[in-house]
Amino acid sequence: MNNAKRLVRRLLVGGIATATVAAGLVVGVTGPASADPVAGLVGVGSDTTQDVMNGAADAIGLGVVGSYDAIDPITKAQHLVISGKRSCTFNRPNGSGQGVTALRQSGNVAAAISGTFPDEVDLPELGCIDFARSSSDPGTNQSTNGRWAYIPFALDAVAVASQHFGDATATNYNALSFDPNNSPTGQGxxxxxxxxxxxxxxxxxxYDPQCNVAPCAGGATPIHLYIPQNGSGTRTYWLGKMGITTVPNWVHDHAWNGTDYTGTLVEEHDGTVLEADALGIAPFSIAQWVSQRNGHGDRRHNAHLHSLVNVTTSAVFNPLTGAFPTVETGGLNSSFLVRREVYNVVEWSKVNVGNAAFDASLYAVFGPGQGLCGKSSVILNYGFGLLNSAPLGHTCGAIVDGLRAYAAG
Structure with a gap:
């Protein structure tokens, strides 16, 4: 399979016979390809988990899962209109937040949502979206009687990345520290x-984050601090870990173009901006980095991960299990300082056994011990860790009130 097809969504309909690229997904069909392909369960949202959900869709098969990229897999354009099911059209959500927004709109609660995402002019019709990929938890939207359930399925961690490897700058970035106990006032x-x-x-x-071009005051070296695009779950997660509530003017989601920060949009887990900016650092999912190294839609563009030092113990946490930083081998270090669960968001009533709205097909994919949770080899191959031991409190497929959100819909 070529790189273009590896980037598109996997959707298997009625078995694997022929492949057709349409609306940003691959469709396997037993008969003639439809111009308006029909998915079983349609998902949108997070960049972080889009590739592993590709692999899961392939492994589950039988036309069950269709998971759409956060951006157009070929042109890289944002928010183009896609059609996930017959009689459904909507702007492609880019990132966890936009994916959850579109899911809620698809639940016919558009009036309860404070606003659309940028460029969203075609809202999904009722029932057009079945799940949203999310790399962040419910956060401030958590509600024990919320309509939407965040179901964890894998472990991820987030490291700093830059274009530097094996040089003095890389050594320095590998010595940056983090306070895991008190991010709002942490001294990392x-x-x-x-x-x-x-x-x-x-x-x-x-290193001075408020100096963009040398010479800096006192002989400091400029450093450009990046975060992913608005709507990204990793953006929300990273800001929280840094103790930031309002994005300050020294943190940027567009690239430095030589005079100001109006260059290329920073897409999460994409090293394009870092490749062009020797002074830039950005958060990067370790699982995504490993997945891309393993050949799944590689868009690292020579981005390299860095260690973190625990400011309270001085212990060094490498992002990978291999001989880091000498070589970038091995997989995700499941003990890395900055860890998170990743989720699929579905309507709680549909995965609550015994509820009148229970959807057996949805539960069979996302519930505990069900389809997705049975694909350990896929999860590992795409760089993520397993939740068998509940390292952050939940096992794969857990449906719990503490991970519900949006009581008002």
Whole structure:
């Protein structure tokens, strides 16, 4: 399979016979390809989990799952109109937040949603979307009687990435520290950079996030701090870990173009901006990095991961299990300092056994011990860790009130 097809959504309808690229997905059909393909369960949202959900859709098969990219897999355009089911059209959501928004709109609660996402002019019709991929938990939207259930299925961690590997700058970035106990006031150098915009000194080099071009005051070196695009679950997650509530003017979601930050949009887990900016760092999913290294839609563009130092213990946490930083081998370090569960969001009533609205097909994919949770080899191959031991409190497929959201719909 070529790179273009690896980037598109996998959707198997009625078995695997012929493949057709349509609306950003691959369709396997037993008869002539339809111009308006029909998915069983349609999903949208997170960039972080789009590739592993591709693999899961392939492995589950039988036309059950159709999971659409966060951006157009070929042109890279945002928010183009797609058709997931017959008589359904909607703007493609880019990221976890937009995916959940579209899912809620598809549940016919558009009036209860505070706003659409950028460029969303074609809202999904009722029932057009069945699940949303999310790399962040319910957050402030958590409600024990919420309509929507966040169902965890894998472990991820987030590291800092840059274009540097094996040089002095990489050594310094590998020595950045993080305070895991108190992010709002944490004293880690990474938090001081992102949250406070203060210059920090690492191995004798001072990095100033508010200086864009050398020379900087006091001989400091400029550092460009990036976050992913608005709507990204990783953006929300990272800001929370940095202790940021309002994005400060020294943190950017567009690239430095030589004069200001109006360049290329920073897509999560895509190294395009970092490749062009030797002064840039950005959060990058370790699972996504491993997945891309393993040949699944590689868009790293020479982005390299960095370690983090626990500011309270001075212990160094490498992102990978191999001989890092000498070589970038191995998989996700499941003990990395900045870890998270990743989720699929579905309507709670549809996966609540005994509820009148219970949907056996939805439960069979996302419930505990069901289809997705039985694909451990797929989850690992796409870079993620397993939740068998509940490292962050939940096992795969857990449906619990603490992970419900949006009581008002």
């Amino acid at each position: 150098t990474l938090q001081k950079l992102y949250r406070d915009g203060t210059a920090v000194t690492v191995n004798g080099v001072t």
